[in-house]
Amino acid sequence: MAKIASIAELKKLQEKNKAKVAARKDKILVNVSLATCSIASGGKAVMEAIKDEVTKQGLSDVEFMQSGCMTFCYAEPTVIVTLPGKEPVCFGKLDEKSARELVQKYLKNGEVVDNVVPVNYVRVEL
Amino acid sequence: MEVAKKQLRIATRNCGFIDPENIEDYFGVRGYEALANAITASTPAAVIDEVKKSGLRGRGGGGFPTGTKWSFAAANQVPQKYVVCNADEGDPGAFMDRAVLEGDPHNIVEAMALCGYAIGASIGVVYIRAEYPLAIKRLVKAIEDARAYGLLGKNILGSGFDFDIELKYGAGAFVCGEETALIRSMEGSRGEPYTKPPFPANSGYWSKPTIVNNVETFANIPAIMVKGADWFSSIGTEKSKGTKVFALAGKINNTGLIEVPMGITLEEVIFEVGGGCPGGKKFKAVQTGGPSGGALTYKDADVPIDYDNLLAKNSMMGSGGMIVMDEDNCMVDVAKFFLDFTMDETCGKCTPCRIGSKRLYEILSKITHGQGTEADFEKLKTLAVNIKDTALCGLGQTMPNPVLSTMNTFADEYIAHVRDKKCPAGVCTDLLEIVILPEKCVGCTLCARVCPVNCISGKVKEAHVIDQAACIKCGACIEKCKFDAIVKK
Numbered sequence: 001m002a003k004i005a006s007i008a009e010l011k012k013l014q015e016k017n018k019a020k021v022a023a024r025k026d027k028i029l030v031n032v033s034l035a036t037c038s039i040a041s042g043g044k045a046v047m048e049a050i051k052d053e054v055t056k057q058g059l060s061d062v063e064f065m066q067s068g069c070m071t072f073c074y075a076e077p078t079v080i081v082t083l084p085g086k087e088p089v090c091f092g093k094l095d096e097k098s099a100r101e102l103v104q105k106y107l108k109n110g111e112v113v114d115n116v117v118p119v120n121y122v123r124v125e126l
Numbered sequence: 127m128e129v130a131k132k133q134l135r136i137a138t139r140n141c142g143f144i145d146p147e148n149i150e151d152y153f154g155v156r157g158y159e160a161l162a163n164a165i166t167a168s169t170p171a172a173v174i175d176e177v178k179k180s181g182l183r184g185r186g187g188g189g190f191p192t193g194t195k196w197s198f199a200a201a202n203q204v205p206q207k208y209v210v211c212n213a214d215e216g217d218p219g220a221f222m223d224r225a226v227l228e229g230d231p232h233n234i235v236e237a238m239a240l241c242g243y244a245i246g247a248s249i250g251v252v253y254i255r256a257e258y259p260l261a262i263k264r265l266v267k268a269i270e271d272a273r274a275y276g277l278l279g280k281n282i283l284g285s286g287f288d289f290d291i292e293l294k295y296g297a298g299a300f301v302c303g304e305e306t307a308l309i310r311s312m313e314g315s316r317g318e319p320y321t322k323p324p325f326p327a328n329s330g331y332w333s334k335p336t337i338v339n340n341v342e343t344f345a346n347i348p349a350i351m352v353k354g355a356d357w358f359s360s361i362g363t364e365k366s367k368g369t370k371v372f373a374l375a376g377k378i379n380n381t382g383l384i385e386v387p388m389g390i391t392l393e394e395v396i397f398e399v400g401g402g403c404p405g406g407k408k409f410k411a412v413q414t415g416g417p418s419g420g421a422l423t424y425k426d427a428d429v430p431i432d433y434d435n436l437l438a439k440n441s442m443m444g445s446g447g448m449i450v451m452d453e454d455n456c457m458v459d460v461a462k463f464f465l466d467f468t469m470d471e472t473c474g475k476c477t478p479c480r481i482g483s484k485r486l487y488e489i490l491s492k493i494t495h496g497q498g499t500e501a502d503f504e505k506l507k508t509l510a511v512n513i514k515d516t517a518l519c520g521l522g523q524t525m526p527n528p529v530l531s532t533m534n535t536f537a538d539e540y541i542a543h544v545r546d547k548k549c550p551a552g553v554c555t556d557l558l559e560i561v562i563l564p565e566k567c568v569g570c571t572l573c574a575r576v577c578p579v580n581c582i583s584g585k586v587k588e589a590h591v592i593d594q595a596a597c598i599k600c601g602a603c604i605e606k607c608k609f610d611a612i613v614k615k
Contacts, residue, residue, distance in 0.1 A: 003274075003275060003276030004275050004276050004277065004283060005276070005283065005284055006166075006283060006284065007162045007163070007166055007167075007283065010153070010158060010159065010162050010283075013150065013153045014153045014154065014156060014157070014159070016150075016153075017150045017151065017153045017154030018154055020150070020154070021154055031142070031143075033142055035224070035225060035228045035229060035260070036224065036228060036258070036259075036260045036261070037221070039260075065145050066145055066146075066147070067141070067142045067143060067144060067145060067146065067229065068141045068142055068146050068225065068228045068229020068230060068264075069138070069141045069142055069225035069228060069229045069383060070141070070142035071138065071141065071142065071225070071382050071383040071384065071385075072380070072382050073381045073382035073383065074379065074380050074381045074382055075382075080142070119131075120131055120132065120133055120399060121131055121132075121133030121134065121135050121384075121385070122131050122133065122134050122135070123135045123139055123143070124134065124135060124136045124139045124349060124353075125139065125155070126139070126155055126156040126159075126348075126349060126352045126353065
């Protein structure tokens with residue numbers, strides 16, 4: 001990868017990444033919290049279960065990403081799902097079974113399942 | 127579901143939203159813009175000025191104004207200075223720094239480089255505990271990626287500014303979170319503090335001017351530089367600006383990481399953000415500042431949380447651990463718990479801390495075992511005050527705080543332990559009696575069968591009796607009884 005030599009080049013990279021995020025809008029985005037604690041409470045198994053179920057259900061256009069702490073320790077493992085054109089929804093206390101149910105109901109049909117974690121913060125975006 | 131949004135996330139703004147192992151994700155949230163602008167179009171003095179104007183104070187607990195600290199180091203005209211990030215998080219129940227490092231490592235890399243530019247340092251060191259392998263992995267990747275993009279290294283963005291970051295691993299000693307002990311440990315010596323002055327900003331790592339800032343302090347810097355000092359200083363109280371990250375733990379429904387504006391009340395934190403105590407139990411107190419802090423009680427529910435108000439209440443901001451206690455917690459036992467921790471973690475260099483902690487613990491032990499006398503109160507107080515006055519570093523000076531603060535706010539519990547030989551919360555087993563209420567007991571024999579020392583006797587369908595001399599107060603019978611006929615007294 002080339003070194004950034006100027007602010008203009010940095011801005012280009014920023015724009016490129018904003019475009020990448022915008023392009024995701026037509027896809028289902030599954031963001032799995034994978035900090036040490038989320039992994040300890042089963043985050044990786046949940047991610048695998050969702051991936052497997054997505055294949056089984058024949059869903060295309062699903063993108064996965066890992067992120068850090070989602071701050072809801074009491075509800076780990078947590079996953080934020082963004083359906084096209086909808087607000088992101090955080091689901092918690094997942095295990096393999098409920099993760100599969102999440103795919104069958106919410107990802108496939110937009111049908112909200114239990115375990116929704118209410119988001120109680122405002123995030124400062126730069 | 128619509129809930130009140132009491133939290134405001136600045137330091138943790140990207141945690142859970144970007145892939146920490148992908149530098150491009152960080153670019154997408156205006157990453158490295160603050161650094162690029164500063165080194166190509168601004169001056170070190172302007173950066174320090176902005177940080178000063180923002181009112182940001184050290185988030186490791188001390189609350190020293192960050193910009194002022196930076197200006198001390200900047201004023202030293204020497205060729206080599208250092209930027210140190212203190213990621214030696216050791217308070218029981220605290221994990222804010224780990225969350226930031228695992229969720230948004232580039233934020234810290236960028237902030238350290240900004241600090242390096244401001245004070246004229248070319249080397250940054252992250253002192254991180256080896257118990258955080260994932261945080262280390264993600265931070266190392268972030269540093270490597272930043273180097274590959276030319277955002278660390280020589281002549282960054284052609285500005286002539288050089289900066290690079292290395293890691294030093296701590297072995298998990300609590301005292302090494304104290305900046306002078308941390309510096310000693312980084313130099314390869316024993317992690318023991320030394321007296322200040324000289325302050326590290328004048329003479330620190332290898333006797334060079336060194337800025338030691340906490341992870342959370344750094345995490346605020348890029349946001350301040352992008353959105354401006356005026357924006358940041360519009361949040362919070364008069365003397366404490368911005369937000370504070372707390373790790374809510376203990377007897378609370380919504381355990382987790384929270385970031386709230388300074389000035390929020392304890393009531394809002396416990397009941398609106400934290401969801402109250404589990405099982406409908408009554409909220410009793412919250413320990414802030416970890417083993418160095420003190421207890422805020424239900425009586426302080428309307429106190430706006432900031433550095434100065436907490437100090438006025440004999441507690442402290444600390445790094446952000448918040449341990450919630452309900453009616454089932456005994457405050458003498460809680461003080462003993464924290465003393466046990468500091469007694470373990472004292473480095474042993476100075477006598478007040480090394481021996482004082484042991485003596486404090488012994489007196490507290492005596493009280494919880496029902497052997498305390500009223501003379502012990504005076505002894506505890508005198509000893510605690512003497513340790514505060516004479517210990518060498520912050521660890522020792524603050525170690526008696528949990529004792530003083532609980533004695534102050536829960537004097538009745540201490541008195542009950544000594545005078546009535548009772549533990550009101552039912553925690554201290556030596557002061558407990560477990561009894562069967564004859565009017566409620568139906569004689570089902572379940573308790574007699576579960577008792578590990580066979581001290582419960584009685585005939586079937588007749589009230590049972592516990593032999594107090596043999597009872598070990600394990601409480602197994604209370605859990606088994608289906609008729610609520612067994613109680614702690």
